[in-house]
Amino acid sequence: EDKVVQSPLSLVVHEGDTVTLNCSYEVTNFRSLLWYKQEKKAPTFLFMLTSSGIEKKSGRLSSILDKKELFSILNITATQTGDSAVYLCAVDTGNQFYFGTGTSLTVIP
Amino acid sequence: DSGVTQTPKHLITATGQRVTLRCSPRSGDLSVYWYQQSLDQGLQFLIQYYNGEERAKGNILERFSAQQFPDLHSELNLSSLELGDSALYFCASTKGASGGPQDFGPGTRLTVL
Numbered sequence: 328e329d330k331v332v333q334s335p336l337s338l339v340v341h342e343g344d345t346v347t348l349n350c351s352y353e354v355t356n357f358r359s360l361l362w363y364k365q366e367k368k369a370p371t372f373l374f375m376l377t378s379s380g381i382e383k384k385s386g387r388l389s390s391i392l393d394k395k396e397l398f399s400i401l402n403i404t405a406t407q408t409g410d411s412a413v414y415l416c417a418v419d420t421g422n423q424f425y426f427g428t429g430t431s432l433t434v435i436p
Numbered sequence: 437d438s439g440v441t442q443t444p445k446h447l448i449t450a451t452g453q454r455v456t457l458r459c460s461p462r463s464g465d466l467s468v469y470w471y472q473q474s475l476d477q478g479l480q481f482l483i484q485y486y487n488g489e490e491r492a493k494g495n496i497l498e499r500f501s502a503q504q505f506p507d508l509h510s511e512l513n514l515s516s517l518e519l520g521d522s523a524l525y526f527c528a529s530t531k532g533a534s535g536g537p538q539d540f541g542p543g544t545r546l547t548v549l
Binding site for chain 1: 438440469471477478479480481484492494526534535536537538539540541542543
């Protein structure tokens, strides 16, 4: 059965901390892995990763994929209160997208 | 604003009833995906349409059905509603038939009493 598992389920940090969110997957046909940020509304797209070892970066956020070990990490440096959200990982198998249950991040001022 | 629109924003109904949720994809996108998000199960893929045709099916119950019209908007029909169907229903769209980042609509919150 295809599945995506995220850890930790939730995280509380102070502003300025660095966090690492994890996503592991087991799917029969991997095409890409995507990260989304969900505040109290619709998920918004952050990164799409298709190749191992190539870091995608956008400001304080970065992500990397390991296709051999079947996982990805999302790093957020110098966290801000605006980073508080649920971060979702999804794997595209070509037929559908499998989402993890998300990591809830709370950044305390 | 993703360009994907969904109506209504909120829907409150009773068990046994039938409802229709509507989605218009972002301009130029041909694929529409439907998802159910409940507290205990995360985001669950229901069904995908591409240019009017069903392309992929996920964990969609037989009581649920969907279609995509020639103008590319899509409707998700939920019938014989149960308390457990209470959830956020998202629609998302992409240009192509498969893959790529999806643009999500704002969602419809369904409450079944």
